[in-house]
Amino acid sequence: MHTILKSNTKEVIIGIDRPFVIIGEKINPTGHKKLAAALTEGNFDYIRQLVERQVAWGADVLDINVGVPGLDEVAMIPKVVELVASLTDAPICLDSGNPEVLAAGLAAAPGKPLVNSVSGEEKRLEAVLPIVRERGAAVIGLTMDDQGIPKTAEERLAVAEKILERAARIGIPAEDVIIDPLVLTVGSDSKAALVTLQTIELLRKNFGVNVNLGASNVSFGLPDRLTVNQAFLALAMQAGATCSITDPIKLGATIKAADLLLGRDDYAMRFIKYFRQAESLRAKESG
Amino acid sequence: MHTILKSNTKEVIIGIDRPFVIIGEKINPTGHKKLAAALTEGNFDYIRQLVERQVAWGADVLDINVGVPGLDEVAMIPKVVELVASLTDAPICLDSGNPEVLAAGLAAAPGKPLVNSVSGEEKRLEAVLPIVRERGAAVIGLTMDDQGIPKTAEERLAVAEKILERAARIGIPAEDVIIDPLVLTVGSDSKAALVTLQTIELLRKNFGVNVNLGASNVSFGLPDRLTVNQAFLALAMQAGATCSITDPIKLGATIKAADLLLGRDDYAMRFIKYFRQAESLRAKESG
Secondary structure, X not given: OOEEEEOOXXXXXXXXOOOOEEEEEEEOOOOOHHHHHHHHHOOHHHHHHHHHXXXXXXXXXXXXXXXXXXXXXXXXXXXXXXHHHHHOOOOEEEEOOOHHHHHHHHHHOOOEOEEEEEXXXXXXXXXXXXXXXXXXXXXXXXXXXXOEOOOOHHHHHHHHHHHHHHHHHOOOOHHHEEEEOOOOOOOOOOOHHHHHHHHHHHHHHHOOOOEEEEOOHHHOOOOOHHHHHHHHHHHHHHHOOOEEEEXXXXXXXXXXXXXXXXXXXXXXXXXXXXXXXXXXXXXXXXX | OOEEEEOOOOEEEEOOOOOOEEEEEEEOOOOOHHHHHHHHHOOHHHHHHHHHHHHHOOOOEEEEOOOOOOOXXXXXXXXXXXXXXXXXXXXXXXXXXXXXXXXXXXXXXXXXXXXXXXXXXXXXXXXXHHHXXXXXXXXXXXXXXXOEOOOOHHHHHHHHHHHHHHHHHOXXXXXXXXXXXXXXXOOOOOOHHHHHHHHHHHHHHHOOOOEEEEOOHHHOOOOOHHHHHHHHHHHHHHHOOOEEEEOHHHHXXXXXXXXXXXXXXXXXXXXXXXXXXXXXXXXXXXX
């Protein structure tokens, strides 16, 4: 099953037989004061840097979140979307909990964007799926519902099934729904990552859908988070995840290595190309 | 199934329900000129450093190889075994292709050592299994035979079965045979790692035996080998590998992270302890 995202000029295909897709996470002011200030001040130079740096480091798609308290997000998101679309041919992922912000972003986005996100919560299903359908976009479905995040893989699978059914009912095909099985921190629950990995395996086996992962929650509260996040991404890719909203600068090399190890990179050509590119970027950024 | 190795004072248990076991690889002069010279000169100070550093960085067992061209290995290995046993309570893994060297090492080693290795080759089965049996040791069985290293996971499984049968026939139980599925470099064959991962899964499913991995071959000839080796170890652990002959300094953190993610480290206590220990070692080694 292939999920196809598009800008005006480029197509990105997400699928288990394809290279893993990196959705750059850094245009998100949550816990990022400099970006929050830039958005509030309308300083687009800094956003431009974030776009260019992520694309240079291997982001295939760019996530855009403009959630700053007090900011008019509905007015802001089209501006940022247009800026990003003017700088890169990477497709766009619109990231908001507010359906009006998503709608405003969808109206401005070129090609076929991704919406982040819907969940099994009734209100979100009702508010988000119709605007996804109307725009012909794709959507990320989080495996949580009005009762919260289920503890077991089987229950998360059931939430995914509900989202897929509700999407199908209004005409969104399964290939345009990417399921995110969610992950809690292993610091407080030693089985947290296992449940997510099992959910990924069940999703692949039962529905064959694409699976997204937000890879950094897993290490919350722990030291040496990068090592944990790297190992988790490799494990999730083996289980069947096909894309991640993540930091290409920190995790790009691990993702290319796992693609190589999982047999998706003949003669290691993409791995070696990425290494050379990263080496030259490191030289430029430090020089 | 548990493989139990022993020194005079310590037991190390290898099993899928236990923390992954690190067999320190650094007492091996292959491609390591300084150690080759130290062995030739009988300079045991450098070997002492290698022992202490590996144990400090988390080696549970120590591999000992004294293969230097021109050196009398049969005379040398008991001396190094005795030195290592005097410095650490980590059990010993005797590493040689020469059965006489293995026998000399086994005679000197305390507790219950590990022998590295036998294979499906007739000559090696006939020469190595009896001395393993006589000493009550455990042994690593490589999935290659007189025809070389098989291309498919099923064929490697068949070689493992042959080794297990031949071991059982002379009284070595399956829990004392650790199978090494071998890995070739992904640089020349993009399916090389996949075949090894599939072999690990088949070994776990069919025989439930412990599985060892030499993790660094996989990246031979590639740049950024550490990233590839880290990702591969995580994938192999998920597939069911239970120990690795590897470098604890480079790969210890990834192994502890994968143990944590695979649900084998309640409250991340071992991961956090390892991080603190590594931090203090780094400070000491750089200061």
